Amino acid sequence: MKLIFRPYSKTSFGLSFGLTVFYLSCFVVIPLSALVFKSANLGWAGLLSVFSEDRIQKALLLSFGAGGVAAIINLFVGFLFAWVLVRYDFPGKRILDSLVDLPFTLPTAVAGIALTTIYSPKGWIGQFFEPLGIKIAYTPAGIVIALVFIGFPFVVRTVQPILEELPKELEESAFCLGASRFQTFTKVILPELVPSLLTGTSMAFARGIGEYGSVVFISGNLPGKTEILPLLIVTKLEQYEYAKATGIALLMLVLSFAIMFGINYFQNKASRRLG
């Protein structure tokens, strides 16, 4: 009986907190610390020698570069999509809305194969670019396309609800106070959306860095040119170099964590300014 009268915030906190920590340990903390232990076999010198490899540095640049470009494309296109879906009514809107989730549900390898078929030099779209001397599949451009595809829903789905809940009065009062349409957009609407735009973009970015399934098909996997970091992990495993493979994974983990941390910092700053 006593339990029921507890204040809401305290209700079985101990049990749920314990479950949360247990769950987090089983699925996140323990596997990730195993990563650290496994790569510790290499020692500092070994770890540094892995990172100083030319191929790894190039792959690092490519993975983060392509991931970044794709995330920025997704930022703009995703925002546009969310805007159209929230602000306008048109036939087929619900179909369009559900199509956005397709990259989430589709196995990434299927996406990769489909994209490669279309963008390869003999493919539906690729054949029109081929005479112009533009190659899409088997170049970094192809990797960006694959990453745009898989990261696309993140921005749309994080911005959409915020945009939906934006009070109409906000815009109306801005108009009444004499703001132009442009001013209303940049000074009133956009600042409200910045945190969710940042979250969506950073999630798309994070997903892009680690993406393997869709990229291996379209990238062509040329060492030093179109080789992504996750592929290097696979090549190390293929050679039974477990420690080196986890070393690269560790590097990705640290970098991703640093980036997430930085984005969180800016996001907090942005929402505080609004608050």
Place this chain on the structure above:
Amino acid sequence: MKSKFFRSLAILLVSGVATFSVYADDVLLNVSFDPTRELYEEVNKQFVDSWKKKTGKALTIQQSHGGSGKQARAVIDGLEADVVTLALAYDIDSIVTNSGAVSKDWEKSFPHHSVPYYSTIVFLVRKGNPKAIKDWDDVVKPGIGVITPNPKTSGGARWNYLAAWGFAKKKYGTEEKATEFVKALYKNTSVLDTGARGSTTTFVQRGIGDVLLAWENEAELAISESKKANGGNSQLEVVYPSASILAETPVAVVEKVTNKKGTTELAKAYLNFLYTKEGQEIIAKHFFRPNDAAVLKANASKFPKVNLFDVRSIEGSWAAAHKKHFADGGLFDSIYGEAKK
């Protein structure tokens, strides 16, 4: 309510034990690589029949296919395979060194270094051979588009690489010339898929490249598929080079598992079946070259004569070849770095 619950629990338990006992009876897991899928489907059927005739016991054989290196890693990490039938000796050696699940002298356990069947690397070209590719020297000419997987991720690609390397080393004599040769080969590549099947798709479906370096059986499979798709007219042709590698695909019993399960004898009988006339016939049917001279002769039209050299004759052993060519900082890394600069 309660009794119903217990009853269903009991039924579940009994049926669970029943299925378990069916499986516990005689079940064999064969962990193999990708291109052998169709081959083992037929081998297993035949072996199960003959086992039943011989011993009266029912037998289930489970198959697992994937990239050869990936399969070896699964066994190292504890997949309970009774036998492994992989794409190269190096992968079985790796099981030995990383887990000890296979005994050290596995190569001596069965005839022909435990290699019941072998294959070789051939060229697949487009109909009419428009670029006139006859031998390895034509493949490395500037302007020829070559499709081969990445040796870092694919066992088949390592055979391709060593075939080219061995050819050049035998023809031109020195390691420098052979290095130049392989460098020229990889300069002609624009795609390195992660596996042999992926490369076949790139070449056949996407129409990229002039020549595909492929397993002999994979090339034959691509041709029969092409015939099916084009009403009996293949859009592809096989070209046999003057010399190529003897791609040995070894087998071994995973004794650590079979000793525990008590299936050692069964596993041995299964692998020995591959060496019987019946087994060798099935192997030839699936375009792997049989080791039995009589069966090979009977299927001579299927397997044109090619000068075959093995890894031992060019690099001593697979471990040495791996270290020199494919390990980190090996020749593949360096020639690739230079070829693309």
